[in-house]
Amino acid sequence: MEIVKLRDDIYYVGAVDWNVRSFHGYTTNRGATYNAYLIIDEKITLIDTVKEPFAEELLERISEIIDPSKIDYIVSNHVEMDHSGAIPAVMEVAKNATIVTSAPSGLKGLQAHYGDKYNYQTVKAGDTLSLGKRSLTFVATPMLHWPDNMVTYCSEEKILFSNDAFGQHYASSKHFDDEVDMAVVMQEAEKYYANILMPYGKQANQAIDIVQSLPLEMIAPSHGVILRTHITEMLDKYRYFCSEENEKRALVVYDSMWHSTEKMAQAILEGFKKAGVECILYDLKENHISDIATQVLKAEYLVVGSPTLNTNILPTVGAFLTYMKGLSPKGKKGFAFGSYGWAAQNVAIIQKELEAMKVEIIKEPIKMNYVPTKEQLREIEEEVAELIVG
Structure with missing residues (x-):
């Protein structure tokens, strides 16, 4: 197997998942990686593992460098199984290794997943672990995006092992940011943030403050490419992601049974266009909610439509609203x-869900009985244009 070196005696030993197309309910059209890192020092240390099906690949990569049984520490930055899933396989080989995790949430989570038979060592913010020539400092990043999350910093090498922060679901045969198309990386970083970290903007902002205070030459996340050339750009992008600053853009999201709601959506779109607002139309039959969520992140307007179905709304619209409510977008x-x-229950149901998302309701719901006429559609267009301009 290819040996990927970050520094002398520091290696990438993770796995590339070329075929995964769904992760946490959102589409991963470019695949994913589960990054793990090996530090060879007086104490041999593995930082994070991989998703369980890739445990054999992880161990094979480690074996290209050193006998895995010699591992002294496994640092678990995050309990979630795409990072911790191979711990049992590694511990089966490295029987004397100590698992380093956050206190108390990391320990609680790992024991809930894998039992208490292993040797655990808990750390808290600011604790340092000596490896010999190098040391690791642990920085708590709770709720980015689980209570147990932490990042690990090696001051001697100026490397931050950032776990889920600054990552992307992006499979590549190259492992560094200056070896790939950064425009694509940034697209995937935005989608990752929107679908995983959007609810935790405050915590993300705090993490950026910490990261920017560190002498830093490399960020090694648990998904996607390693940053060594575009660190500043990624940090700036993250600062923008987690701000409540929105772009003057409208999203019109809908599903339709017999095209009546679709016609209304198109009239609303024309109204935004007439008001000079960039706008995007999303038919939920044709667009995945995770791609729409990426646009919701920084859009100022979110308008949602559905016909009535059995005194309720279409399931696609219900799923979208549930998904977005969980992501808790700000300033919409x-x-x-x-x-x-x-039965006209549809619009009331949608408005209630928008209100639960803390969306500022700027207009009473627009509802039409059966098929809207051309005149009614023109009225909708003018109403929306006047609302936005006014």
């Missing part, structure tokens, strides 16, 4: 719309 404005036959 919007309203509900939709057509109906004999």
